[in-house]
Amino acid sequence: MSITVDGINKRFGNYQALNNVSLDIPEGKLTALLGPSGSGKTTLLRIIAGLESSDSGRISFSGKDVTGLHVRDRNIGFVFQHYALFRHMTVAQNIAFGLDSLPRTRRPSKAEIQARVSELLDMIQLPHLAQRYPAQLSGGQKQRVALARAIATRPKILLLDEPFGALDAKVRKDLRRWLRNLHDEFHFTSIFVTHDQEEALELSDQVVVMSQGNVEQVDEPIELYARPDSRFVFDFLGQVNALSGAIQHGRLSQGKAWVTLPGVRDQGDAQLYMRPHEVRLASAPDARANLPLRIEAVSLIGAEVRIELSPVGWHSESSDDIWEVSISHAEFNRQRPTRGDLRYAVPEIGHLFTGKNTRPSPVTWAEEEHCRAQALCPS
Template sequence: MSIQIENLEKHFGAFHALKEINVQFKQNQLTALLGPSGCGKTTLLRIIAGLEFADSGKILFENNDVTALSADKRGVGFVFQHYALFQNMTVFENVAFGLQVKPRKFRPSKEEIHEKVTALLQLVKLDWLANAYPNQLSGGQRQRVALARSLAVQPKVLLLDEPFGALDAQVRKELRRWLRDLHQELNVTSIFVTHDQDEALDVSDRIVVMNKGQIEQIDEPTQIYHSPQTPFVTQFVGDVNVFHGHIDQGNLVVGEFSHRIDPNTNHTVPVENQSATAYIRPYELTLSRAADNALAAGIITHINAIGFIVRIEIESRQSEQPIEVILTKESYMQSQYRIGEQVYLVPDKLNLFQQMNI
């Protein structure tokens, strides 16, 4: 089922939580709402669920207006960050709960409930823990029970609010891989909230990046990462080095350095005599011992050569923060850079954003 959000607005007192939200969630896709704390992503999810109501705007489920409907009328499954399991019920009873409390005329028989719950527990690979209680489970197991419970009522839409936020890094990684595989098997329209960029890039079919109650960009994960459309998206999704300068005769000038902007590798057409900020990924910088076409110079302060890539940190007057450069192990072995050595940084590609001088 597709979901259409039109001109959605939400205030909490004087705080403007959501501003002119327009977005479509496509049928059977897994979409991530990504952004920092307080950006409005959980508020948007709760409004879609019917747990909050917007001040204005529309919510359409498959072209049907559900804006004024309560949560129980929308047919959504909701998974919270902190599980919200019933501690006095077994795993089986927790999953069966939503089916058992349905009105009598819609309630499945005991045999049908048993068959469905067993199948769901097998799906989330917890059938062997059917008689256990929540306090006997790990955090990852409890979250899988919560997901099975939300699926038991056959929701048209599955909503997940930071489902792995309370778990440690290794369990998060395992569960997000599991969620991706499960979603492919279930084919249900799913929306999940996260502030973890790696999680969004790894799991989702599409990402909605939010900031200060507004949508910054909607796109596939590869486009969000490689072709960010705003400075916020560029900095929030992935590591970047930031350089402030201005445009002069097609060159980006940063301090005493001038780098010729190649229109074939940089999507932005530079405008003369404007301030400009360049955002460059660590792997898009080449280290050199020559100043030709460099954007900055600095001193190597740290080298991390563990693993298949080498991370090099550089202190530079052309950047407010230490610059990070990523080299392949092979490139590093050939160049033999050393801590304390002066180097020059030449961009292979950069994302350039300009601001009109006033």
């Protein structure tokens, strides 16, 4: 079942929670609403669910207007951040609650309900805890029960409000994988709210980035990370290394720091953004850039080594100007970078914001070097 959000507005007193939000949620896809606190993502989710009303606009499920439809008639499953399990009910009774609450004409028989609960307990791998109470469960177990309860009535749409926010990192990662497999098995149209960028990019088919009640960008995770539409999206999605300065004659400069900009004809103030993996470190500057940095920390994290550096000789040197560069373990073993060493950042891919432009222009150096080597550069 597809979902269409058309021109939704919502105010709480003087606060504009949602500002003319329009979205298309594809059928059978897992969509993330991603943004900082106060961006309006939970308000939007609750309006889609029917738990909150909008001031104006329309919500449609597969072309049918459900704006005025009561939450019980929307055929959705809802999972809350803090589980919202009934403390006086066992695990089995919690899962059966939605089925027991159906109108008599739609309610399965007791035997059918029992069989469905047993099936769901097996699916969430908790059949041995059927008679336990929520207080006797771990956080991960509670969330599995909450998910089972939400899908017990076989809803067409599954909505989740920060479903893993209260869990520790390892449990969160395991449950993310489990939810993705569950979604692929049942093909719900699913929307989940999160402020965790990694969670959104790893789990979803489509990401909706929100800020201050507005939709900033809607895209597939790979496209969103590789081609952000705005400074906000760039800044919000992971670490960014930025050089602010002025462009003159194809070079962006800030103090003693500078970088060439192949093919760029703009002049004036600009910002060059680079992800940690789009920069490499060298012991000396080269023809494309002079970006001196001093190593502040070296962290061996998983499959990569993260190096934090601070600018040297730039106008905006401060404790907040920390760059981050990711290198492989093989490169780490070759260079053996240590705290206090001087290194030079060599950009390989950049994203340039100039003047009032809200969207970045891509900048690459590899093609420039290649065309020079082959004598193919335009004169």
